[in-house]
Amino acid sequence: MASGTSASITGKNSEPSELSIVLIGGRRGGRPSGKSSVGNLILGRDGFKTNRTTKSVMRQELVSGRQVSVVDTPGWWSHLPLDLTPKLTQLEIQHSVSLCPPGPHAFVLVMPLDVPSVGTDLSAEEHVSLLLSDRVWKRAIMVFTVADKTNMRPGLIRSNRQLRYLTEKCEGRFHVLNISDRGDGSQVTQLMEKIDQMVKSSGGHYETEEHVSEELKEKERTISRRAEQRRTDTLKRTTGLPKDTGLTDLRILLLGKEKSGKSSAGNTILGGRGFKVSQTGQRSAQCEVRQGSVAGRHVTVVDSPGWYYNRPLQDTSEMDKLEIQDSVSLCPPGPHAVLLAVPLHEAFTKAQRVAVEEHMTLLSQSAWSHAIVLFNYGDLLGDRSIEQHIEAEGEDLRWLLDTCGNRYHVFNNQKTDDTQVTELLQKMEEMVAGNRGGHYEDGGDVSETTSERKKIREEHVHTLMTKIQRQRTALKALFEGDVHLQYNFK
Template structure:
């Protein structure tokens, strides 16, 4: 209800012999808040079904000589904003007040204390204010529930700003209840005493204004009337169609977003076919085909990857797009039905409509005439009809249903019975009959298959290249590898949530704030660099998180100042600049251009110290990140090449210290090649500790920069040649050099490294001297001919790297 829903605070004193309580609150995933259990504990019996509440229920009981009425209401998702709560659920909560006329004395806002409660406070505030009014807080007490008495810790409430905020809104009223200790009558007595004090203080019950009640009644009548009309239209639409079109083979494709329940629906259709269900980050990343016999019909089901939540098509990775396009070719000659999964436990917003419409265009406009909406999680509708849900949700869901020719079906994902599957197959036959017996065909099948083959070939080439390049680096700098005990990292790009989670993963502690839900309106935006430091695997690791940057706005001087401030926080400079990329999303040309423009504010040398860090690696499941890289095409390949093909993948749902250790090894390899950390081009070199000899400080700096540049160019040429040389079918024998001559000279002289070891070469030893001692004709392509190779095939065979080093 709109914020105009106000409540009266005037009226007669409440009758102390009667108490009316309405239970409200959220839930987190499959874990309940304990709201229904609180009602049972107050009434002293199993008055409510502790399974998920889908409709408001009223129960009464005499408790300590007083008539107590408790109304249990459906719960919202505790981490979700109001606009993701289905409209019917909102209406049920609002109409719950009609079950305890003339109105409740108390709203018990139930919050689970021993489960993650990030986002709970903001979500509760938004729901309560909209569904009732701000004045409802005067009649509300927060009931924190736990399932273990050892976790009954009020200090957690005071230390967490979201929980503290809720109690402050309720004027400090709260109670902690152990829902697994129903035998302890004292905790109920104490709760009722607090409730009684509040009722006495208020002197009245909460009362909804008459015009608001009338609006709710009118809305209910409108929903029911339109639902009946839609049901009648659906029945009329199949009238006259042949009921037996003779199908002995039905082919279907499942489409939908992640967590839509489509894989579970496929398992129900084929009675447990083994499709991957999204649990613990496991999702369908490739199309899977399963077959089985259902009531005498051979049924083929193709499950496809789900797109990320309600992201538009442009944000979906090319790898996932290609798989979705490929789905219809896996049940030749084509599917009879495309089953579009839409979950009933969330509101269907405009963003979801856009996401569905755009992703369906991956096939063709003809697909709509072969599509049936498969509403999943039907167990959460309660005693309401699906038509009521459609009409209550509004124009976006009605548009989708109409676009699919008013064809829809409901699946209860918790119940596996033949009836719901049989009815679905009957609706598919009706649709096939309406389509004159035809199935869906896509003209682009061959192009999709060809593109998949090309990508697979490129993946092998790219992995071979990076493997050999990394192996060549290890050989090139053998004996010179720096082991860092103090690692300084700077994270740039990406979104705040990506970088914060990456920082927490690297430091193995929750030191950066993580917003629980990317659309939550109250999330803050990082505007300044934030530095955190922890001890990880015998290293002191410092991570500086830089503010997000825009892909649509060119960087400004302020942007440069902020980035330079991030470098300063890594004083004397970061060992690595980590460019974070979300593998759930596409990497566009705009993204590439943004990275280039922002990083080059720090100078050209920053690329030598940059490493691409792919976030949310669990989204790939068993697929390699190289498939994502090659699918994305030129923009991402450009970035990888610019960063010297240095990249790493971090899991998105768990902290894995082994992933961090491998990342540190890659950073140490990079620091070894760079002979140190990164400093911006315009940073003045402190020469006070150096013996400048016959040169002025300015001349020394100029010459040192030139030497470093020439040294780096030599290393780059040697690496490129080594990789190219190893790609040949046969390699000539290569003379192994002594360790002194195998490496280009360092211009750092005897200056100690950050690892504590000294460099071998004196400051007057130039790159040209090294070249003279290692003669060989110049090759036009790589700079040196085969006799200058620094690594042999035998080296590669011996110095094999682990899979983690490749990805």
């Protein structure tokens, strides 16, 4: 166990003379859990940014005459299991306990109570128990956040099976906090009393095992060393390659799974909203082409249907396969760059690697020579580098980068500046120069075969839809009593 002794217990309420708290919790979509806001309420000041936490941060303040340390951590995505949480996020959560030595007295598990998906963070127990340890629950309290006092419904906690289960894991400890009401100090006072009572009953601070702490430090050193080496290798590879090949017409093909940020990336490249970006998860079933003038070039971007999640090629529909294959013909004579979209909000697993590798077989092997990995949602990196993310994720993501010739770029689709686009175009120019000015070609016979198969498929779908329409007409007539159309089902 780590060295150090428990904080002394003094005062009439037997609260510790110093108090260390770690905030943990998930987030769903664009809605945070409210961890940072809870930390600010405890400290009585804006010590944490409330937009998005990407790295564990510790803040201290004198609260009612004693030193209080609060550590805010990155939130996991509530709908994703632990193995899909990015490795850097996992490391930051594990690292959090070392920011308040000799260890935190309390863990505050934060969850929003006033969202439609309340109680669906099925990965909370997994993240807490496996990233930290089961011993956390002895020193944990659930804090349910609301932004409106009308949603402070303790009855919901007892009636919701998932919320009730997590509360029981915390030995029945919970508190509801209105994070929008900073003027009500009583709700924070009550929370602190509950934390003090928990610390008194648990007997001191949480201790980390020394070997675990050393393993984390060594892992971070290895990641930093490998990241620096990757940056060096990238610079060496591009040294001497022209930044401007004189291309005035640039053609780009976007590939990737659904919700990988492909369409948003296309809009970022073209500086507009040419591609539809669904907020409801609805995906495009057909390739779309948009064009525009970017940095003095005429740029054509083709967006293709995203394959389903991280599923293999056999789970992709025949129509989607044909669309992906036919996408090359929409930017004749072929794309200069194939951008493989990879989202940064989830880990790159073996399943993702297989999905990318198999779907790339819909093109020819030479497509890899024109491929660049495009990491989307770059704001999730915080002050970490993309190279650190790559090395932390492990061999599957490193395989993808190596297969693409270590070509990669990061897009923050929330940014409005043009720098990230011009830098991407420069990398494309370097790749084109490395390919001796050529573009991707799949061969005329492949294109013709694909188009013919697609035409036959579309004719089959049209025939099927016509038959369905006739059946609907016949059924409608049947219910309306028209006996002359009752049996016209053929």
